[in-house]
Amino acid sequence: MKRNVVEWIVLLASIGAIAILVAVIVAEGLGESRPADPSIELHAADARHGALGWILPATVANAGDEAAEAVVIEARAMVGGGEETSELEIDYLPAGTEVEVSFAFSAQPEGEVVARLVGFRTP
């Protein structure tokens, strides 16, 4: 089997690429034990007034090993004497990734904002 330098380089790079890809998929796949586990971190320090009210940025992360779909989250706070709820849906939340979102209220909330997970779909 006679091959020149270019062919050797391409062949070795190919074997390397395939081996690494398969190894990563298998290793990540076999380590896939924890179900999806969305978490919400509110960034109160970055909250600001917007044209239509109070905007509160947050980071939603998935600490599990499996993806979650249609992740619905909500934040509750007391605004102007009444309780307000801000709800968001995130289409896809892959394992190990973070998504930046923003909750919004009609005005700056009094007291603490409480965020919770409403639910999600398992792919």
Place this chain on the structure above:
Amino acid sequence: MTEGLRDSLRDYTRAAGGGLMVGLPLLYTMEVWLGGFILPWWKILVLLGIAYAIVLGYNSIAGFRRERSIAQLMVDSVSTLGLGIVIALVALLVLGRIDSTTSLRDAAGKLGLEAIPIAFGASLAATQLSGNAVEHRGGIRPLARLLVGGGGALLFALNVAPTEEIVVLGVDASPALLLIVVATSLLTTLALVFYADFGGRSHQHGDGLLDQPWSETATSYAVSLAVALLLLWAFGRTEGASIGAIAGMTVMLAVVAAVGAAIARLLVGGQAEGGEDQ
């Protein structure tokens, strides 16, 4: 630079070009990116394995180099698949689909899926787009033609298989409509291959059972249905779906597959015994 080196560089550049031609639509398809992390890990490996077998099939009909042993063929096919992975990596980086926030599992899944059409295109570039294809103009045997048809079906159907549209079409269709679609698919491909007079193929057929227009059309359509079903399974569309929905999606996707198979069969010519349909 020696002639051999220049030849090799040209072959790989051509392979990369063919890979992009076939792979670009899917590099721009959201369902494929999502499939990278939604599909179970073992399925991505199975798909890569099937892709390797198909690349081997393409390359064996006509490939990079002439006169090769089976071992050489297998090694060449490894290069084709590897090339697909490398091109997919560069493309996904350039498109911003893989960046520092992408998890390893997500990136590997996307790469595995996107590398498949690129590898098909790369091996096709070496067969259909090069001067080498000429030696097949004389026609190939019916079973090989069926295989080539399957390859064409795969290439065409791959572009629409991951989309939501197939689900909508398949689930909405009534059984009566599906029967009409089946009949239309058969008639269209029969007309395309045998009566449209593309590439000197019209009306010419041999004596074998699989060489008759109706038999070739029927077997090729069956292969197209199988390809459609395989693709639906690959993209997770069959999971949890009813038999009726699966049948609907398969028939709707097989329209595209059957046209792809017809065009591929036109490209490789018709005569079973070869050499006389110029």
